[in-house]
Amino acid sequence: MASRTHLTDALVIGGGPSGLGLAAELAACGLSVRLVAPHPPRPFPATYGAWLDEVPAPVRPCLADVWTDVRAYTGEDPTPLLRPYAMFDNARLLDTLLTRAGPRLTWTVGMVQHAEQVGEGWEVTGAGGERWRARLVVDAGGHGGGVTRPVRPHGAALQTAFGLVARFDRPPGPPGGMVWMDYRAGHLPPDEVRAAPTFLYTMHLGGDRYLVEETSLIARPGLTRALLERRLHARLAAQGTPPREIETTEWVAFPMNTAAPAPGPVLAFGSAAGLVHPISGFQMVGALADAPGVACAVAGALDMHSPTQAVRAGWDALWPPERRAAREISLLDAEALLALPGDMLPAFFRAFFALPAAEWHAFLSPRTGAGAIARTMLKVFAHAPNRVRVPLARAALGQAEVSGRALRAAAGVG
Template structure:
């Protein structure tokens, strides 16, 4: 079957871009070692305003209006002001994983996407086209598929995408449990974005990399609780996160009664942008689209897949004989225009600083961050603010932050200088 675009991968990014490309009349094939219909294991959250703007509220399994965080040091006394929550005043939602997957699968199948089971092994380019050799799932020999363009959507450990080596990659790790508990781990009907209270840890442990609780009431006596950390290199081990979660719960008189699902998450937060001149395109984690400051991805997939697909389709219509390199270049320019590259550098600049913050600095930083006007912190977290708007928000944060945060922000160590120059020199 003649193929315009071959998408490599089977996760959210692969299905999102395959659906958009096929709906624009392109012949699309998806090559994956696993079945794209296999259930997804991870949970995907999104802010209510973001999903409403996309018109996809029907894909949510849960939503919360009572959204908050805890940035105090915490204590055993419920009356301690350190136990007072920071109210966010914005709705938050959790996708129904099955419904989200079906949303993309049904669009792919309706638009004629071809499914190919196999392990991608080698990419070459000849006569203006791309050839991928792969090991079919049900055959011993290798096979070959040719396409006008290859889009690697195989995740942050991309099969074909090349990117520069710029030092250690920091990962955000998390260990979570969906289940039932002897007592509610959060208030009924509540979503907790970050709980940095650490009164369950010794003074020595509080000198170690900080972790926080991300938790939500799923209704009918079920809760999701997850211990996580900001990006670190190396990341916090799962065993440490699990132990801290259990101790955090026990300190508040809560024990896990029934485990329905365990979640292990590890994803890079500061991947360098790919080489934007290579003749293969990328999407999702393979394209470094994970938000370096917040870790969010699904909202970006939903917003940016139509833009990328439109650019590739337009390039094909404009020049039906276009080579893979030309089509990839049109895609890269649409996916990572100068504005988004500047924002990526700005977010990574900030992340470099936060990775060195102590627990008191992080608590003070986030307390200050969420005291900014809602539009400022929201635009920062979901990557919808412009570069000037981000800079205004960062300057306001610096002006209102306590001195220990100011000191951490002013220090220039690690890769901040190179990232700052990248922000200035991006064209």
């Protein structure tokens, strides 16, 4: 039997930016932290983009690119979004978070298999028989969770994307800019668009290099890698911009509809805690913004109370009542999008981006209250064409209980 290690204040499961971000903040609050991940520290493999105004100040030096020409296509003409968009340098982000953590963080390579409460603390078992002891456990183990089990109402609804970084003889997107969403699909049969809508996402990386991704916003079941790869190359060929030299490829698949977790003995964080935005799919910058407050609440309660109370304090900081209500409404919105035929999504987003900028900005923000989210969706419904309203109304009626809560939240009740 493997020997037990010394007791740490917190054990964090997961080495992604959310888990490391919270581990760093816990360490900065004076706690000893063990982070357990299947790999040693390495630059995060995914591409992380974010609205510039939502990037926390401490990690702004980690940005690789910022675009001011940001546009969406919900028809033939572009809609300027007039909101700068950024992409992270993942190696720089990793170094920044590790520096923030300092010597109070121990990074342990392993895989957590089991966690058991023992007295006022925890004994955590690794897949290789390792034993780690900690006063409290944080599950930042990604979409599947480490020791918690995220709940997805009606089954997982996935965002999937296939992308590549390549060199192009002709630019596949605006030089010097980025396209947040391009739903133009004249190269596809209408029935394919209706059944499985996808859009193009592009970033100019300088010179003749671009990142291009074919994305399914949300689907149940999710679209396959093979389909999205085929769609991407068909789109690029149709617009006369096939890649000349492919440098890397990327496959993205994650659930969009994880419910807010109930309080429990383990503190869930990041995507394991249902922090993926059900409409945009954003999560990482929101988690980095949440981390200092959650860590402060945990450390303060751990200093004064039991580990159980410290976990509850962290959960309360992450999930105040208004945010839990907002999550329910956002899940309703996700179900409405799932019910919308694919050829109607461009009209939906045309109405969405026609809103005052402050309103659609707030709708996509991770901390917007329940009432504001519900009112925004009602405005989109009011301004959308009738052919879009009908399936949205049917979806709302199919979720009558949640719809009632959404309307009460919009009115400031409950």
